[in-house]
Amino acid sequence: MRLAVEDGLVVAGETTVLDYGCGLGGDVERLSRAGVSCSGWDPHHRPGGVREPSDVVNLGYVVNVIEDPDERAATLQQAWSFARHALLVSARLETESPELEGAPFEDGLRTSAGTFQKLYTQVELRGWIEETLGERPVAAAPGVFVVFRHAALEQVWLLRRLSRSRRQAPLSRELLDQHRELLHPLIAFVSERGRLPRGLELESRAAIERQLGTLRNAFATVRRVTGEERWDRIRDERSQELLVYLALSRFDRRPRPKDLPEATRYDIRDLFGSHAAACRQADRLLAELGNQERIRAAATASAVGKRLPAALYLHTDGLGRLPPILRVMEGIARRLIGEVDEATVVKLHLDKPAVSYLEYPGFDDTAHPALRSGYIVSLDPLGCDFRDYSRHRNPPILHRKELLLADDDPRRKRFAALTRQEERAGLYENPAAIGRQDAWGELLRRRGLEIKGHRMRRLAADRRILCSRDRFE
Numbered sequence: 524m525r526l527a528v529e530d531g532l533v534v535a536g537e538t539t540v541l542d543y544g545c546g547l548g549g550d551v552e553r554l555s556r557a558g559v560s561c562s563g564w565d566p567h568h569r570p571g572g573v574r575e576p577s578d579v580v581n582l583g584y585v586v587n588v589i590e591d592p593d594e595r596a597a598t599l600q601q602a603w604s605f606a607r608h609a610l611l612v613s614a615r616l617e618t619e620s621p622e623l624e625g626a627p628f629e630d631g632l633r634t635s636a637g638t639f640q641k642l643y644t645q646v647e648l649r650g651w652i653e654e655t656l657g658e659r660p661v662a663a664a665p666g667v668f669v670v671f672r673h674a675a676l677e678q679v680w681l682l683r684r685l686s687r688s689r690r691q692a693p694l695s696r697e698l699l700d701q702h703r704e705l706l707h708p709l710i711a712f713v714s715e716r717g718r719l720p721r722g723l724e725l726e727s728r729a730a731i732e733r734q735l736g737t738l739r740n741a742f743a744t745v746r747r748v749t750g751e752e753r754w755d756r757i758r759d760e761r762s763q764e765l766l767v768y769l770a771l772s773r774f775d776r777r778p779r780p781k782d783l784p785e786a787t788r789y790d791i792r793d794l795f796g797s798h799a800a801a802c803r804q805a806d807r808l809l810a811e812l813g814n815q816e817r818i819r820a821a822a823t824a825s826a827v828g829k830r831l832p833a834a835l836y837l838h839t840d841g842l843g844r845l846p847p848i849l850r851v852m853e854g855i856a857r858r859l860i861g862e863v864d865e866a867t868v869v870k871l872h873l874d875k876p877a878v879s880y881l882e883y884p885g886f887d888d889t890a891h892p893a894l895r896s897g898y899i900v901s902l903d904p905l906g907c908d909f910r911d912y913s914r915h916r917n918p919p920i921l922h923r924k925e926l927l928l929a930d931d932d933p934r935r936k937r938f939a940a941l942t943r944q945e946e947r948a949g950l951y952e953n954p955a956a957i958g959r960q961d962a963w964g965e966l967l968r969r970r971g972l973e974i975k976g977h978r979m980r981r982l983a984a985d986r987r988i989l990c991s992r993d994r995f996e
Contacts, residue, residue, distance in 0.1 A: 717761030
């Protein structure tokens with residue numbers, strides 16, 4: 524439900540929600556407090572709850588506790604029957620509960636607590652939903668899928684997700700001071716869509732045209748004051764975003780123009796000339812995935828990420844900066860696994876078609892965070908694997924974090940300063956030997972050094988045998 528709210532699928536004051544199998548009603552209570560019209564029903568805890576058609580129906584962690592496969596399928600179908608716009612389905616995955624013990628029962632387990640659990644793989648859950656409903660689900664996160672009633676709603680949702688990482692153009696203070704109220708809606712529109720508004724898309728159009736002439740002339744003023752390059756970049760980014768979207772849609776069911784929101788149809792027409800032309804470019808982009816040399820070349824040319832011989836590593840904040848072919852590669856993986864919220868770093872494998880989503884807690888505050896977990900998504904063949912490092916005595920750690928960030932990321936300067944200190948101290952003479960927590964800690968101890976925050980300093984007991992303080996700070 525949190526994902527549904529963040530993605531705009533559930534909007535306070537606009538969306539009605541039915542929590543089908545709500546248990547004690549925690550989500551119902553939280554959504555209601557947030558201003559969402561929400562009702563809940565549960566056969567055990569709330570049998571008197573109202574079951575009625577709603578915009579969004581949530582079937583959260585219900586199907587994995589139903590023992591009978593026929594009853595499980597019937598429950599999914601009943602929940603779907605109440606969904607006017609979308610059905611959310613979530614279930615426990617095998618990778619989330621690797622230590623769950625129990626005796627085999629039906630197609631799941633009878634746990635030591637006497638409860639039934641059917642654990643899925645991501646691919647299995649997707650296939651079961653599609654087979655049961657005859658509708659194609661879309662992955663929202665590991666173990667979470669959305670089934671849309673209408674194709675246009677699905678496309679709005681997918682486009683909104685894809686645009687999360689898009690940068691906003693900086694605005695000219697002078698221009699805003701002069702025509703702030705009048706021009707701000709126009710600037711915001713072009714920043715969002717990469718094109719001028721059409722028809723009635725901009726409410727303030729008439730007022731702008733009275734003051735500054737046509738929208739084209741008004742925006743020409745904006746471009747002169749704020750710089751041509753930034754707006755060309757926004758247009759290129761929006762074009763690339765749409766190409767990635769259309770390329771990825773080929774793996775499911777590419778939307779026809781009539782399935783797309785009107786604004787998106789205008790985007791495609793203005794940026795590519797026609798829907799057919801955009802699809803042809805997207806197909807050419809998709810075909811490049813079969814060329815491993817092309818992928819490696821794109822990784823080398825990428826403006827963001829740490830390039831190693833067999834992989835490109837980058838912080839999740841930089842995904843929108845990747846070359847289009849690499850965005851498609853990552854997008855295919857995300858179509859399979861959904862959003863991995865805890866992931867901090869993405870690894871694009873360059874020696875095989877695979878993408879890893881890696882969790883490094885404390886990335887911003889810890890100088891060398893340790894790897895806690897990772898999902899490895901294989902694209903050929905399709906599959907997901909989960910690795911848990913939370914109990915590992917000697918987990919991998921990160922160095923040179925600044926290389927994972929975009930050049931204009933404000934964190935980069937602070938991270939790079941620590942790296943320079945470590946380089947001057949000779950700590951990177953053998954990079955292969957410091958990739959694990961224990962080896963790195965031992966090296967620091969031998970050199971009489973410690974790291975606090977993102978600064979390195981000498982241990983007090985070793986001041987006499989180390990070189991001058993200026994060497995390190």
